[in-house]
Amino acid sequence: MSEQRVVRPTPISGFPEWLPEVRSVELRWLDHIRAGFERYGFASIETPSVEKLDALMAKGETSQEVYTLHRLQADADSGDGDARLGLHFDLTVPFARYVAQHFNDLTFPFKRYQMQRVWRGERPQEGRFREFTQCDIDVINVDQIPLHFDAELPRIVHEVLSGLDLPAWTISVNNRKVLQGFYEGVGIDDPLAVIRAVDKLHKIGDDGVRAILTGEAGLSEEQVNACLELAHIKGSDTSVADEVRRLGVRSDLLLEGLDELGFVLDSLSDLPQGSVVADLSIARGLDYYTGTVYEATFDDDPGYGSICAGGRYEDLAGQFIRRRLPGVGISIGLTRIFAKLVAEGRIEGGRACPTDVMVAVPGADRRSEALRTAALLRERGFNTEVFHQAAKVGKQIQYASRKGIPFVWFPPFEDGKAHEVKDMASGEQTEADPASWTRP
């Protein structure tokens, strides 16, 4: 062994990494989410991890902490003529760029899912990572996009999340037209400023929002009261629209928004009571949303932040192509959800390896018999490994036990004798034929 300096590695803050038994559960989640997306006909795409910096910045997302790439040996070169590249901070900007770039090769409405890592150079904190996986679905179309997608997307997300063993969560829905129409109806000039303030309601409370709105936003007390009244309306059926109308504000945009919100709630009324609710305080900070907006949070820990988010946008690819391409999408914050459950010790049942059967080696001269048995079991669909050496039975069983392998197979010590298989859960050991054995 060479005499080198040994530096025991430590985790890099904000870049999560899992042990195999935890990863196996994450993989199960990813498979489940993918199957849920495909069940509704969404197609997989992946985009490069990087985009040109001007594409990343085009939507004015300068508040996002972007990681840029530099070649370590760039100095030694005669010059690096490459465009500046940054790691994508979400999957929405890359998707918009993808649709514009491949416009002529896609059939619309284009429905895609994308499950990839994204990067943000933020200070890591609870629920915030520097590298994390998002699972996005979006539908994008030319010129206009039917409203029923606004209802289908939360349905898909509901179905997908319901299949994971999560603490209770709620998907909240709102509509930007309701907010904008209402704010305009009470005489507010800059509805976006109010939207951004109200979006902070759950963090800073009524008083915090009031301070912003009366302060820098310059609203009257009456206007602020109206905004806060609106923000406190919540409910899971169309009575929500009645409550808003009762506030007496007149605006065509408001009415349009209430119709759309009502349509979404109506369409989802078959889902379990309370799983999707209208929450008029939900605004989503991003400027590009124009209609329906979504946000899901854990019921017992709303302060952890959104675990899913999205909405409808009229023109996300506008900087890339002279076509109107409206869309609607939701993103599931996979790592944010998963990491919380890992931290709370709620990820259980993961296995350290995918092996169904470990074939024991009775002695060095019986290895070929063990290999033949394993090949047969593999052909029959069982993930099978052969113990790596001839060793005492106890040692071989201990290995299987530590790796959580459910069955240990014993080929005979000599030809003509019977095989046996041990069920590690029950401890029972029985005769078995590798050509016909089935999992009990």
Place this chain on the structure above:
Amino acid sequence: MSEQRVVRPTPISGFPEWLPEVRSVELRWLDHIRAGFERYGFASIETPSVEKLDALMAKGETSQEVYTLHRLQADADSGDGDARLGLHFDLTVPFARYVAQHFNDLTFPFKRYQMQRVWRGERPQEGRFREFTQCDIDVINVDQIPLHFDAELPRIVHEVLSGLDLPAWTISVNNRKVLQGFYEGVGIDDPLAVIRAVDKLHKIGDDGVRAILTGEAGLSEEQVNACLELAHIKGSDTSVADEVRRLGVRSDLLLEGLDELGFVLDSLSDLPQGSVVADLSIARGLDYYTGTVYEATFDDDPGYGSICAGGRYEDLAGQFIRRRLPGVGISIGLTRIFAKLVAEGRIEGGRACPTDVMVAVPGADRRSEALRTAALLRERGFNTEVFHQAAKVGKQIQYASRKGIPFVWFPPFEDGKAHEVKDMASGEQTEADPASWTRP
């Protein structure tokens, strides 16, 4: 639509991206490779995309063009105290770091697979990308690792590659001990220098290698002749060892290497003739290999470079932990293989979406019937989408046809009438019940 500058996006050189129909094939490949690895009991892990720069550099891989990460807004901060981070350029260094870091939580021999993107800041050229996916399997153990893994790994890779529709390929095997022992046996002081020169044989030919060996390496003509004779030995059975012995070089290390090479060839003798061959010119440039080495290339385009590569190493994690952790591993260059086939138009049969059945909407008032039908089909395991609006039947069928959806379902125009389903391949349209229909 806002009046903004429109910049039609162009691809970023070296960062491949696929259309949905191509991606669907890539996804099928990834599933197939994963299933192949799991069939032999290998566990999935993923590591962060980044490692600390000193970890990436510890093996002296300074020839690799590493991308480092910088926070775009780092200047504005009070100071960035983070360790310098680089994107990993392979999955071997991260794996070694992972094993050292989680040593106490792993059961050995630890068998893992890892299918992730890696990055190299090289000038892109044919077969070379800046971002690409590798599929690695490695077994690592404490103190020693049985030789039969040297044979199991190429078997797994053989099985996996055979299930993909690839142009003919060959896995070449050699053993570093054979090379090193032979070189020492003919009196060469610095065998590694010769290994690195011989590794270029396929690129620069006999004369090129001869020039290096007589030049900077300072070998005699006799030594060079012996090295080149060895390098030209090739064969798929143990007669290869006889040919080497016939060269008359004496070295215990050489004999040990020939035994190991013979064991690997013997163990794989049941595979189709010529699929795994011993090729004494295969050296692999990397310093850390110590025994068996592997390299696979396309038969009709060996100059395209290796499509799989790997070998045995005695102590890869030595810079991270004071334990001897030998291992053996192979990496499949997924993107390198896949991109070549895409470029040659050999990726066929991919579908633009995963939808099995598109449910047509006979009219706006029948949408709820269409949604009910779709929900039933989904429950029964069919990926199903509902056409996005009430439109002429021809338009709805055209959408399904463009997306390659195999079946179009027609709910009845009124309750009580029969459903019908159209097989898009045959054009046949028949009555069907969504509660019992099966794919013909």
